[in-house]
Amino acid sequence: MQKIITLIAALLAFLPLLPGQQMAKDPLLGLRVDVVYLSSDLLEGRETGKEGETMAAQYIAHRFQELGLEPKGADGSWYQNFDFNFKAHPHAETGEPRTGRNVLGYLDNGAEQTVIIGAHYDHLGHGIMGSLNAGDPAIHNGADDNASGVAAMLRIAEELKSGRAKNNNYLFMGFSGEEMGLYGSKYFANNPTFDLAKANYMLNMDMVGRLNEEKVLAVNGAGTSPAWKEVIEGLSIGGIQAKTTDSGIGPSDHTSFYLKDIPVLHFFTGQHTDYHKPSDDAELVNYQGLLLVTDYILALIEELDDNGELAFTKTKDEDESRKAAAFKVTLGVMPDYVYSGEGMRIDGVIDGRPGAKAGLENGDIIIKIGDTEVKDIYGYMEGLGKYKTGDKTIVVVKRGEEVLEKEVEF
Ligand SMILES: [Zn+2]
Structure with missing residues (x-):
């Protein structure tokens, strides 16, 4: 009930501006309305392939239209649909065919290159796989994860549309299927609606609504272009302290673009106890902090505006874990960080590794490496730690009901 009241209050606050007048004169209010609507119970946790997801997609498309963007989905629409097989559990024998949808809006500045700015809008519904809810099934509103990122994207779109940083075109994307395994961004990366060779760089905002008092902003992917660190070191916006990591691979949508050799950054204000729980609600979002994050990203985009096409660099393998750099070998797979069952579930396999x-x-699901039982990601790291380049061993995996032994050469 509290949420409905908050929702109504937020929507009423907009009434004097409607209809057709300039939206979000107060950027803080604009961010709040987007987060409150997207994370309201009405959308039932925005589960990919369900009605709440469709409503969220329609809202984003409506906002894109209102901002004056052009549709850049399939066949001139705002949407790009993708089919997938939904499995309630990794061991489930059969799945349920479903369709998810990305939402795409384009700002054409007549430039040579296009910058992709994205945020996933799907979440965990009433608590699908990946939920950390210990209680009865309940709507997971996903205000920080990731209504916050979508709201940030919309504010950045509005500012860029007003004429800032005109040396690139911009493609704004709301991804779906992220929580189930980056489905939407993977689908787009393999079925782009513009020539990806003209993609300059990609910015991903996933969980940017909980900026802490120290204003620490994690910026992941800083090793994917030599341009990033130079620009980041020179930025001073509202006391934000950027904390960079290098790897272009991480548990969110920027990974799909990094794997296509596009420089990427992922912005993230950090973990919290409401992560993947029904309590990730709009009241807990730091809106002032969210505004600051968008100011930071806009400043970064402006700083890069005269740089032309950014160079791409492959990053060291931090794919196994943040500590992977300490290992002599890697498998070249991405762990599923939200998997909570026994073993280490693979969320992406890098070609040629x-x-x-x-x-x-x-x-x-990796359950054994050589003699080492793998109960979780730590067991996995321990197992890998025993090998060096050129060694061979047997990795045991569960694939559905099957248990398979695979010979790996590091
Ligand atoms: Zn997320």
Whole structure:
């Protein structure tokens, strides 16, 4: 009930501006309205392929239209649909065919290159796989994860549309299927609606609504272009302290673009106890902080405006874990950070690396490396730590009901 009151209050606050007048004269109010609507119970946790997801997609498309963007989805629409097989559990024998949708809006500045700015808008519904809810099923509103990122994207779109940083075109994307395994961004990266060779760089905002008092903003992917750190070191916006990590691979949508050799950054205000729980609500979002994050990203975009096409660099393998740099070998797979069952579930396999060569697949659950039992990601790291380049061992994985042994050469 409290949420409905908040929602109504937020929507009423907009009435004097409607209809057709300039939206969000007060950027703080604009951010709040977007977050409150997207994370309201009405949308039932925005589960990919469900009605709440469709409503969220329609809202984003409506906001894109209102901001004066052009549709850039399939066949001139705002949407790009993708089909997938939904499994309630990794071991489920059969799945349910579903369709998710990305939402795409384009700002054409007549430039040579296009910058992609994205945020996933899907979440965990009433508590699908990945939920950390210990209680009865309940709507997971996902205000920080990731209504905050979508609201940030919309504010950035509004500012860029007003004429800032005109040396690039901009593609704004709301991704779906992220929580189930980056489905939407992967689909787009493999079925782009513009020539990806003309993509300059990609910015991903996933969980940017909980800026802390120290104003620490994690900026992941800073090793994916030599341009990033130079610009980040020179930025001073409202006391924000950027904390960079290098890897272009992480548990969110920027990974899909990094794997296409596009420089990426992922902005993230940090973990919290409401993560993937029904309590990730709009009241807990730091709106002032969210506004500051958008100011920071806008300043970064402006700073890069005269740089032309950014160079791409591959990053060291931090794919196994943040500590992976300490290992002599890697499998070249992405762990599923939200998987809570036994073993280490694979959320992505990088072509040409030992895991891919051995035939490991997305969704496989590693339960043993050589003699080391793998109960979780730490066991996985421990197992890997025993090998050096050129060693061979047997990796045991569960694939559905099957248990398979795969020979890996590091
Ligand atoms: Zn997220």
